[in-house]
Structures are given as C-alpha cells and as structure tokens.
Amino acid sequence: MFTAQISHVVIEKMQKIVGAAHVLADEENLYKYSHDETEDLSFLPDIVVKPATAAEVSQIMQFCSAEGIPVTARGAGTGLSGAALPIYKGILLSMERLNNILNIDDKNFQALVEPGVIVQVLQEATIEKGLFYPVDPASKGSCTIGGNIAQSAGGLRAVKYGTTRDNILNLEVVLPTGEIIWTGANVLKYSTGYNLTQLMVGSEGTLGIVTKAVVKLRPYPSYNLVMLVPFTTATQACEAVNAIFMAGITPSCLEFMEREALEWAIAYTGSSIPLPAHIQAHLLIELDGNDMELLLKEAEQLYQVVNTYDVGDILLGESFQQKEELWALRRKIPYAVRHNSVYKEEDTVVPRAHLPQLLKGIKEIGARYQFKSVCYGHAGDGNLHVNIIKGNMSEEEWTTKLPEGIREIFRLCVQLGGTISGEHGIGYVQKPYIDIALPEVNLAIMRGIKKVFDPKGILNPGKIF
Amino acid sequence: MFTAQISHVVIEKMQKIVGAAHVLADEENLYKYSHDETEDLSFLPDIVVKPATAAEVSQIMQFCSAEGIPVTARGAGTGLSGAALPIYKGILLSMERLNNILNIDDKNFQALVEPGVIVQVLQEATIEKGLFYPVDPASKGSCTIGGNIAQSAGGLRAVKYGTTRDNILNLEVVLPTGEIIWTGANVLKYSTGYNLTQLMVGSEGTLGIVTKAVVKLRPYPSYNLVMLVPFTTATQACEAVNAIFMAGITPSCLEFMEREALEWAIAYTGSSIPLPAHIQAHLLIELDGNDMELLLKEAEQLYQVVNTYDVGDILLGESFQQKEELWALRRKIPYAVRHNSVYKEEDTVVPRAHLPQLLKGIKEIGARYQFKSVCYGHAGDGNLHVNIIKGNMSEEEWTTKLPEGIREIFRLCVQLGGTISGEHGIGYVQKPYIDIALPEVNLAIMRGIKKVFDPKGILNPGKIF
Structure with a gap:
C-alpha cells in the first residue's frame, strides 16, 4: 500500500522540524510505541516523532503528504481498539508534548487545551475553579483529551453529562496538506455550515490531527452520594437500571458489574469490600448535585426502587476515602481481568x-x-x-x-x-x-x-x- | 446551472409516485410554497410534491437524480434563513404528509418520528407519558422536527437541554441516489465510524432527505418557576446573564429582550404587563426541576444575583396562565417586529x-x-x-x-x-x-x-x- 521507505532523509527532516531529541528510532522506543492496551497487539512504527506545536505538526504533515508516508497519531496509548497502532509502519506521531492547558475561561465555562493533556489533570485544574470537565473514562489518570476525542470516549459520567462528543465545542486540526483549521466556533450552538467538530470527534485520527480543543465546562456539583447495590441475579440488576430512570432519577454514574468482575477487582486490589456468596451482580451508583437534602431524597427514592428487587445490603460510601475505594474497584476491573x-x-x-x-x-x-x-x-x-x-x-x-x-x-x-x-x-x-x-x-x-x-x-x- | 425543464413527463411521473392529489402546480400553491418567514423573499418552484413515505421519497430522488432536477425539501416554512426556498426552481418537496409519531418508547426515553411532525405535537405527546422533548423553538406551534433537524434549531431551552443536534440519536435519510440509510444507532453513545447523524443535523437539506428521526427524551420536570426581571440598562441585563451562571445556577430558559422588543410585543398582543419608562431591557428566566423547595432556593439565589444590578420590580409568574402570558410575549416578538x-x-x-x-x-x-x-x-x-x-x-x-x-x-x-x-x-x-x-x-x-x-x-x- 505504501511504497515510501523511511530513509535517513526522512529522519533528518523530522529532526530538523521537532529537534533531534524528539525523534526516536531505537528498538526499545519503537516497541514502547508499538502497542496500546488492546490485547497483545504490537506493530512497530519506523520512527516516533514528538512535535510540540501545531506548526510542527503542519510541517510534518506537509512533508509526509508529499512523500506518501503514513502518519498515525497517538495519545497515551490507553486505547482498546488498536486505533493508534501504526499497522502500515511510517511515522508514529506522539502528541505527548502538546500537553498544556492553555486557558480555563471561568466566565464562559470553557477551556482551551492541547491534545496531550491527561484527562484527570484537566479535571483537577477545572475543579480548582469551581468548574468541571465531566468526561471520566476509567483510565482518566493516564489517557489524554486527544485520545478521548479520537475515539469519542465515554466513561463513567456519560449517563448524565454525555460523551466526549457532547463536550467538545471547537477543534484546531492540522489537515494532511499541513493546513490548520478550526472546525467551528467557541459557542454552545452552531448552525454555520456542516458540523465538522462532531464529525472530527470519533474519527480515530483518520481525518486530521487535533492540535487544540475547546472543551465545555459545567459548574462543579458540590455533593455526591455513592452506593454499591448487590443483586442476587445479574438480570435483576440490569432490569433495575431502567427502573431507576423510570422513577425519574438521573444518576451521574450507573455502573453494572457481574460478580466475577468485582470479585477479581477485589482480589487484584486487596479490597475488604464484602462479597457474599449469593450475590451475582452489583450496581455502583452515584448521584450528584448542589443540594444535599435533595440528594438524600433521591437516594431514598432509589432505595425504594432497588428494594423491589432481590438485593443484599446496600453499601453507602460514608467518607471520601470509602467512595474512592468503590471507584478504584470499578476502575481496576479491566486490569484485574487482564491479570486473570x-x-x-x-x-x-x-x-x-x-x-x-x-x-x-x-x-x-x-x-x-x-x-x-x-x-x-x-x-x-x-x-x-x-x-x-x-x-x-x-x-x-x-x-x-x-x-x-x-x-x-x-x-x-x-x-x-x-x-x-x-x-x-x-x-x-x-x-x-x-x-x-x-x-x-x-x-x-x-x-x-x-x-x-x-x-x-x-x-x-x-x-x- | 440546471438545464432540465419540468415537463409533463415529470409531473406525470410524480403523480404516479405520490398520487395526483399530492402534486401541485397551480399558481396559488406555487406561491404558497415559494416563501418561508425570511423577509419578503419568494422563489416559485416548478411543482410541489408531497410524498407520504420514505419509499416515495426514494423513487422521487432516483428520478430527479437521473434527470438532474433540483429538489428542495421543506418542513413548515417557518425558516429564517431562506433555506427551504427553491431558488433554482425544480421540485419543492413538502414533507408535511410524513407527520406521524411512530413510537414513543417510554422505557428507553426515545421517540421515533417522521419529519413533518409539529414540534409542539411531539412535546405534548411525550409529556403525556411523563417524558419531554426539550427543544423549544419560538415557533414550536407550527415548525416541524424535520425543519429543526435541517437547521439545527435551538430555541428557548437549549441553554439547559441543548439544541436539536444534541437531541437526535439516529436518522433515516434518503440519499440522492434513492438509497435509504440509517445514520447511526438508537443509542446514547456511538463510536462506530464517522458520526453521520450530527453531520446531517444542520446540513439544511443539502446532503439527504430525512424521513425518520429517533429523538432523545428526558423525564419531564414536574415544576418550574418563571420570572421577568426588568433592568434599567441593557448592558446590565447582559452582564447579569453571566453572573447567574457564575452563581452555579443553570436556568432552563434565559432570554434577553431589549425594551422595544417587549414594548412591541405588548402592543401586538394587547398584554397588560407593566413597562415603566426607565426600564431598558428584561431577562425572562425559567428554572425547572422535580423539587419545588430546591427551585425556590434557586430562585432566592437568583434574586440575590440580579439585585446586585439596577433592577425594577421582578414579576414572578404566579399561575399557569400568567406564565403562558409571559412566554407568549416572548414568542410573539418576531411577529411584533415584522408587524412594525x-x-x-x-x-x-x-x-x-x-x-x-x-x-x-x-x-x-x-x-x-x-x-x-x-x-x-x-x-x-x-x-x-x-x-x-x-x-x-x-x-x-x-x-x-x-x-x-x-x-x-x-x-x-x-x-x-x-x-x-x-x-x-x-x-x-x-x-x-x-x-x-x-x-x-x-x-x-x-x-x-x-x-x-x-x-x-x-x-x-x-x-x-
């Protein structure tokens, strides 16, 4: 499919654009960038290039277009579909140095970020300003906004706050020609030609290289309640999911776990959360909002709904730590499964x-x-x-x-x-x-x-x- | 640009597809479909064709593709950018007969509708089931879902619930070839190839003809509070908008009106809402939710915010009727302006x-x-x-x-x-x-x-x- 070889000319050109320190071609690094978290796949790129600006990305793309060299962009390599693997070799474009939060606009509830920003870093920076970037993938501690945009990542809070697609307002994108465009405007509603922004989200790095994103922020909810509800059958747990919505409750998280998912995560993390023998599945539920009284009312309603099923003792996260332990269990399931x-x-x-x-x-x-x-x-x-x-x-x-x-x-x-x-x-x-x-x-x-x-x-x- | 003439052959073909009663070519009807609500523009189509099914639309498109005949789809003609005007003549495709609500799925909070359904009709049908299609254009009593999709209509509640783009899950679309596709799936998150659904929304009938839509519903909020806040300067009213959000309040509507907008609407509707001489602008604000106590708390907070500005007497909609009167004033502004x-x-x-x-x-x-x-x-x-x-x-x-x-x-x-x-x-x-x-x-x-x-x-x- 691609005939161009990565020669010394290419390497020298890349070194000229991004600096010699940011072009990697040694075996160890090629291996490191050859896989993500999808099974045990590994595809070695010819070289790894780490640009630091959109202008550098633009120069790289111009050159690669002219030479017909494949370019595969990569965030943190936490992907689960192998989207960032350079299966046709060529250049692996690591976006890790484009990792600045350029602005948090606490008046307009939006932030301007580079794609290499770790999602949790953005979350914490916005929370400091009373705001909140709600997209919350299980891998938030390592995955990047750019990777999230490429795959339209969802995560734990999409049920109330939407996926990445719903939280992106505007994107700076480098096209294969090297041209740099903005896909839209920094606004909450947009009816000015075709919607290139949400087309770009989820396009898996096949249409352009995202170099900046304007993300939507919301007021940070002051309170939350977290509860772990054990069910004697997995079917009932699934049925309860819908019953909760039918009761008019919109949780900020509503996670389902089969027994073994939780069992393995408990073993993997050494948690002391009880798991009685007759329990076959759990729902992990978070309610959030700005009024604790209302949250307690909603929790009461929720108890009534789940109690119409065959449930065990409901565990309510009492402290910040206990809540974190519950979330950690949920977040560790993928690792526990892999370990198993x-x-x-x-x-x-x-x-x-x-x-x-x-x-x-x-x-x-x-x-x-x-x-x-x-x-x-x-x-x-x-x-x-x-x-x-x-x-x-x-x-x-x-x-x-x-x-x-x-x-x-x-x-x-x-x-x-x-x-x-x-x-x-x-x-x-x-x-x-x-x-x-x-x-x-x-x-x-x-x-x-x-x-x-x-x-x-x-x-x-x-x-x- | 287009050389094909609308001949008797075309008319007969259309009559065969949709039935003779649904092909109009008389002067009165051509005029009726020649304009929307954009200024005083008028472009006569050659003929008006009113299909009743996607299959009919498909046959029409196949024929028009082969013959090179322009096809301009039209909802209710309430558009404000002239998007549905047949400026190159040809066929005006009125979607008014595709006006069925095919299903309201009150378990999955979604509805399957045809494009000719009036937005208010859908709203009322969903409210009967305790659900809610939140997109609320000022023209909701006459505009259609299909027209809303074409323009990515926003309306009064977009501030809390998003625009049409945010509330469409999946679309059935007839392509110019006559092929019928679904753009996505009936799900809340989608990462399966490029996002054709939100690309279609806002594409103004230039990419395909929408023949069915799966829209997202939400639980209908049980309560709301509506208030009209008068300001002595328009700038302060604009500034207060942001202050409200900064205080952590997300109203379900937050409308601004310059003095003359309201003044003309009062005159046009014969309303008795007071408008003192020193008032230069108003904010019309709605809070909604399921807990009246919480709403009153929020209203209290909101009063505090707006009272830091130079405001007159705040009018709180006491009854359903008084609220409706306030909304009617807002909705009638475009008509009052036009009248003036x-x-x-x-x-x-x-x-x-x-x-x-x-x-x-x-x-x-x-x-x-x-x-x-x-x-x-x-x-x-x-x-x-x-x-x-x-x-x-x-x-x-x-x-x-x-x-x-x-x-x-x-x-x-x-x-x-x-x-x-x-x-x-x-x-x-x-x-x-x-x-x-x-x-x-x-x-x-x-x-x-x-x-x-x-x-x-x-x-x-x-x-x-």
Missing part, C-alpha cells in the same frame, strides 16, 4: 432497557461457542463491556471459532437497536465486524469523506473501514 | 460572557451605518437575534449600505469567538457572509462532503456555500 487471563473486550451498546436481553443473549452465545464472559460497564448508557475470557480455550478455538461468536454478539446488538462500539471505537480490532453495523452505502459515504480530508490516505491507514 | 417594519434578522452567537461587548458593538455599528436594531434572544446560549429595522431607511441604503454594516456585526461575532448563525442556519440570506465565518479551506471541505452525498448537486442547490 488473556481476553478480548467488546464494547457493546444498546438502548438501555434492552440490557437484560443483551446480557441473556451474550450468555447463550457463550454457551454455544463455549466461551466464558465477564460483563461490566456503563449500564446507564446501555453500554456493556463484554470481556471474553480465554481461560482454557485452545489457541485454535480462540482464533477461529471465537470471531463467529463475536459476530453473533454484535448482530444481537444491532437487532436490539444498538451497535458494535459505544466508546472504544472501531480501530483495528473491530474492523472485521464493521459490516454488521454499517451497510456498504454508509461505508462508501465514510470512505468518500475520508478522501475529502485525506486524498492520499496517509492518516492512520487501515483503520475503521 | 420591514426588517432583517441576524442570528449572532458568541461565548455568553461576551454578550455585553456584542451588544455594545452592534449599537456602535448601527450608529455608524445609521440603522436601528432591536435585539432579543437566547442570552443563556450567547445567541442574540439582531433585528435591523428598516424604518425610514431609503431602499438604496437598505440594499447597498446595510450589508456592509451586517458584515461588521458578523466580523465582531467572529472576533469574540462566535459565529454568524447559532440556530437559523446559513441558507440563502447568510450565504454572502459565509466567508467571514469560514475560510476557504473549511468551505472546500464542506463542498467535498456535499459532493460525496450529492455528486450532481441536485439537493437544495445554492445554499450555505
């Missing part, structure tokens, strides 16, 4: 009232294809992470039989009105399944749009479609 | 803390170009409708000098981080100004996207760029 076995994670999403059907279907499909799954995720959004555990499966079953099982799971998602990725993106690993979600007409439109932005196809080639 | 004089309405939008600068700038520009303006609008979004009043201006000044003044206003918007349309769209009348908001690179990308969807350029030609 080779696995594949699917990012299924359906209208939330269909969660019980989705979960039931996944287990039936698992029984037929003989794989075990551990499910958890953002139930309030209908977004269920299905972790398929390799366990004792043979290598052959894993590589040949399993993809058929995954196809069935994805077909079920689509039948239920959902799709195959809610927040991780298609990237490299879901690409073989894209036909289940999108007919050829849609794919042709997407390829057409890709061509408008990137006629030579040098940006993150081989991803999505 | 020929005018041009600009849909300026800036980050909301810059509203005082915008208003000041508009008045300075008006003084220089000798035009009077009456401003009102969705101040909570930073979205100010600038009504330029013809009054005694000569026809020559109106047509030659005024556009320069408008250019200056738009340049000011862009300087302040805003843009030239927040919710009305570019359509026909803002097209001469698009270069102020969008550089040629952006326009080239938009033209490229247009070509992907509509290579022959038959959909709503001559709009946006």
Whole structure:
C-alpha cells in the first residue's frame, strides 16, 4: 500500500522540524510505541516523532503528504481498539508534548487545551475553579483529551453529562496538506455550515490531527452520594437500571458489574469490600448535585426502587476515602481481568432497557461457542463491556471459532437497536465486524469523506473501514 | 446551472409516485410554497410534491437524480434563513404528509418520528407519558422536527437541554441516489465510524432527505418557576446573564429582550404587563426541576444575583396562565417586529460572557451605518437575534449600505469567538457572509462532503456555500 521507505532523509527532516531529541528510532522506543492496551497487539512504527506545536505538526504533515508516508497519531496509548497502532509502519506521531492547558475561561465555562493533556489533570485544574470537565473514562489518570476525542470516549459520567462528543465545542486540526483549521466556533450552538467538530470527534485520527480543543465546562456539583447495590441475579440488576430512570432519577454514574468482575477487582486490589456468596451482580451508583437534602431524597427514592428487587445490603460510601475505594474497584476491573487471563473486550451498546436481553443473549452465545464472559460497564448508557475470557480455550478455538461468536454478539446488538462500539471505537480490532453495523452505502459515504480530508490516505491507514 | 425543464413527463411521473392529489402546480400553491418567514423573499418552484413515505421519497430522488432536477425539501416554512426556498426552481418537496409519531418508547426515553411532525405535537405527546422533548423553538406551534433537524434549531431551552443536534440519536435519510440509510444507532453513545447523524443535523437539506428521526427524551420536570426581571440598562441585563451562571445556577430558559422588543410585543398582543419608562431591557428566566423547595432556593439565589444590578420590580409568574402570558410575549416578538417594519434578522452567537461587548458593538455599528436594531434572544446560549429595522431607511441604503454594516456585526461575532448563525442556519440570506465565518479551506471541505452525498448537486442547490 505504501511504497515510501523511511530513509535517513526522512529522519533528518523530522529532526530538523521537532529537534533531534524528539525523534526516536531505537528498538526499545519503537516497541514502547508499538502497542496500546488492546490485547497483545504490537506493530512497530519506523520512527516516533514528538512535535510540540501545531506548526510542527503542519510541517510534518506537509512533508509526509508529499512523500506518501503514513502518519498515525497517538495519545497515551490507553486505547482498546488498536486505533493508534501504526499497522502500515511510517511515522508514529506522539502528541505527548502538546500537553498544556492553555486557558480555563471561568466566565464562559470553557477551556482551551492541547491534545496531550491527561484527562484527570484537566479535571483537577477545572475543579480548582469551581468548574468541571465531566468526561471520566476509567483510565482518566493516564489517557489524554486527544485520545478521548479520537475515539469519542465515554466513561463513567456519560449517563448524565454525555460523551466526549457532547463536550467538545471547537477543534484546531492540522489537515494532511499541513493546513490548520478550526472546525467551528467557541459557542454552545452552531448552525454555520456542516458540523465538522462532531464529525472530527470519533474519527480515530483518520481525518486530521487535533492540535487544540475547546472543551465545555459545567459548574462543579458540590455533593455526591455513592452506593454499591448487590443483586442476587445479574438480570435483576440490569432490569433495575431502567427502573431507576423510570422513577425519574438521573444518576451521574450507573455502573453494572457481574460478580466475577468485582470479585477479581477485589482480589487484584486487596479490597475488604464484602462479597457474599449469593450475590451475582452489583450496581455502583452515584448521584450528584448542589443540594444535599435533595440528594438524600433521591437516594431514598432509589432505595425504594432497588428494594423491589432481590438485593443484599446496600453499601453507602460514608467518607471520601470509602467512595474512592468503590471507584478504584470499578476502575481496576479491566486490569484485574487482564491479570486473570488473556481476553478480548467488546464494547457493546444498546438502548438501555434492552440490557437484560443483551446480557441473556451474550450468555447463550457463550454457551454455544463455549466461551466464558465477564460483563461490566456503563449500564446507564446501555453500554456493556463484554470481556471474553480465554481461560482454557485452545489457541485454535480462540482464533477461529471465537470471531463467529463475536459476530453473533454484535448482530444481537444491532437487532436490539444498538451497535458494535459505544466508546472504544472501531480501530483495528473491530474492523472485521464493521459490516454488521454499517451497510456498504454508509461505508462508501465514510470512505468518500475520508478522501475529502485525506486524498492520499496517509492518516492512520487501515483503520475503521 | 440546471438545464432540465419540468415537463409533463415529470409531473406525470410524480403523480404516479405520490398520487395526483399530492402534486401541485397551480399558481396559488406555487406561491404558497415559494416563501418561508425570511423577509419578503419568494422563489416559485416548478411543482410541489408531497410524498407520504420514505419509499416515495426514494423513487422521487432516483428520478430527479437521473434527470438532474433540483429538489428542495421543506418542513413548515417557518425558516429564517431562506433555506427551504427553491431558488433554482425544480421540485419543492413538502414533507408535511410524513407527520406521524411512530413510537414513543417510554422505557428507553426515545421517540421515533417522521419529519413533518409539529414540534409542539411531539412535546405534548411525550409529556403525556411523563417524558419531554426539550427543544423549544419560538415557533414550536407550527415548525416541524424535520425543519429543526435541517437547521439545527435551538430555541428557548437549549441553554439547559441543548439544541436539536444534541437531541437526535439516529436518522433515516434518503440519499440522492434513492438509497435509504440509517445514520447511526438508537443509542446514547456511538463510536462506530464517522458520526453521520450530527453531520446531517444542520446540513439544511443539502446532503439527504430525512424521513425518520429517533429523538432523545428526558423525564419531564414536574415544576418550574418563571420570572421577568426588568433592568434599567441593557448592558446590565447582559452582564447579569453571566453572573447567574457564575452563581452555579443553570436556568432552563434565559432570554434577553431589549425594551422595544417587549414594548412591541405588548402592543401586538394587547398584554397588560407593566413597562415603566426607565426600564431598558428584561431577562425572562425559567428554572425547572422535580423539587419545588430546591427551585425556590434557586430562585432566592437568583434574586440575590440580579439585585446586585439596577433592577425594577421582578414579576414572578404566579399561575399557569400568567406564565403562558409571559412566554407568549416572548414568542410573539418576531411577529411584533415584522408587524412594525420591514426588517432583517441576524442570528449572532458568541461565548455568553461576551454578550455585553456584542451588544455594545452592534449599537456602535448601527450608529455608524445609521440603522436601528432591536435585539432579543437566547442570552443563556450567547445567541442574540439582531433585528435591523428598516424604518425610514431609503431602499438604496437598505440594499447597498446595510450589508456592509451586517458584515461588521458578523466580523465582531467572529472576533469574540462566535459565529454568524447559532440556530437559523446559513441558507440563502447568510450565504454572502459565509466567508467571514469560514475560510476557504473549511468551505472546500464542506463542498467535498456535499459532493460525496450529492455528486450532481441536485439537493437544495445554492445554499450555505
């Protein structure tokens, strides 16, 4: 597909643009940037280039366009769909040095940030000003805003505050030609030509390189309540999710965890949270707001709703520390699963009232294809992470039989009105399944749009479609 | 640009597709569909065609693609940018018969609707089920969901609940080829290829014909408080807007009205709302929620904020009727302005803390170009409708000098981080100004996207760029 070789000329050119210290070609670094957190995939780039400004990105893109060199942008490498892997080699463009919070505008409730800013760093900086960037991926301590934009990351609070797509107002983007554009304006409503901003969000680095973002902030809610509700069956836990919304409550987080997800996280973290034998699933629920009385009222209502199901003792986070312990457990599940076995994670999403059907279907499909799954995720959004555990499966079953099982799971998602990725993106690993979600007409439109932005196809080639 | 003539063959073909009763070519009807609510523009179509199903739209598009006939879709004709005017003649595709609410899914908080559904009809149908489609244009009693989607309409509640773009989950669209696609899935988060859904919203009928929409619903808030706050200066009213947000309050509506806007509306409706001589502007504010105690607390806070300015007696809507009277006044302003004089309405939008600068700038520009303006609008979004009043201006000044003044206003918007349309769209009348908001690179990308969807350029030609 790409004929250009990375020669010394290329390396010297890159060194000239970003400085010699920021061009890496040694084995150790190439390996480091060859993988993200998607399974055990590894694709070595030819070189790693670390620009520090949009102007440098622009020069890099101009050169790579002229030479036909693939460019794959990367945030922190926490992705779960292999979207930032340089599968056609070329330049791995690490955005880690573009990591400044340029402005927090506490009058207009917006911040201007570079893509390499760690999400938690932005959260903390805004909270200091009484404001709040609400997007909260499980990996917030390491993932970057730029990566979040590329994949339209969701996370724990999307149920109340939306995903990354809903919280981006405007983007500075370097096009493959090297031209630098802003996609929109710094406003809450926009009806001035086609919406390039939300098109860019979730385009996985295939249309342009984001070099600045204007993100939307909100007033930081003064109070929250966190509770862990144990259920004797996973189906009932899923059913309760919808009952909570039907009661008029909109939690700021509403997470579902199958027993084993929590069990493994407890073992992994050494937590002392009790897990009685008859408990099969949990909901982890946060309510937030500015009025503690109202929150307590809502919690009372919520207790009434969940108590119509077969639940165990509800644990209410009493202190900041106890709340943090509950969140840490939830955030550590992916690591605990990885620690336990080779696995594949699917990012299924359906209208939330269909969660019980989705979960039931996944287990039936698992029984037929003989794989075990551990499910958890953002139930309030209908977004269920299905972790398929390799366990004792043979290598052959894993590589040949399993993809058929995954196809069935994805077909079920689509039948239920959902799709195959809610927040991780298609990237490299879901690409073989894209036909289940999108007919050829849609794919042709997407390829057409890709061509408008990137006629030579040098940006993150081989991803999505 | 278009060479095909509308011959009898075309008319007969259309009659065959939609039935003879639904193809109109008489003078009276052609005139009726030749204008919307944008100034006094009128462009006669060759014929008006009223399909009743997506399948019919598909047949129409196939035929028009083959013949190169322009197709301009139209909702209720309440648009304010001339976006639905058939400036290149051809077929005016009225979506009024596609007016069914197909499903209100009160479990998943979403509704499946056809584009011709009147917004207020959808609102009332959802409220019956305890749910709520929050997008609330001033023209909600007549405008349609389809028109709202085309222009990304905002309205009174966008400040808390977002614009149409934020409330659309999935769209069925007929492409110029006649192919029918869904743009996404019926889910709250979506990371499965490019985001075609929010690209379609606001594309003004230039990329495809929307034939079904899945809209997002929310629990209907049980209570609201409405208050009218009079200010002795318009600048202070604008400043108070930001102070309200800075105090941590997010109103469900926050409208600004210059004295004359309200004065004309009072005269137009015969209202008895008092308007003392020293009052120069008003904020009309709604708080909503499920807890009356909390609302009263918030109202108390809000009183404290606005009382730091020079305000008159605050009017609190005591009854449903009094609240409705306040809203009716606000909703009637556009009609009152029109009743008063020929005018041009600009849909300026800036980050909301810059509203005082915008208003000041508009008045300075008006003084220089000798035009009077009456401003009102969705101040909570930073979205100010600038009504330029013809009054005694000569026809020559109106047509030659005024556009320069408008250019200056738009340049000011862009300087302040805003843009030239927040919710009305570019359509026909803002097209001469698009270069102020969008550089040629952006326009080239938009033209490229247009070509992907509509290579022959038959959909709503001559709009946006």
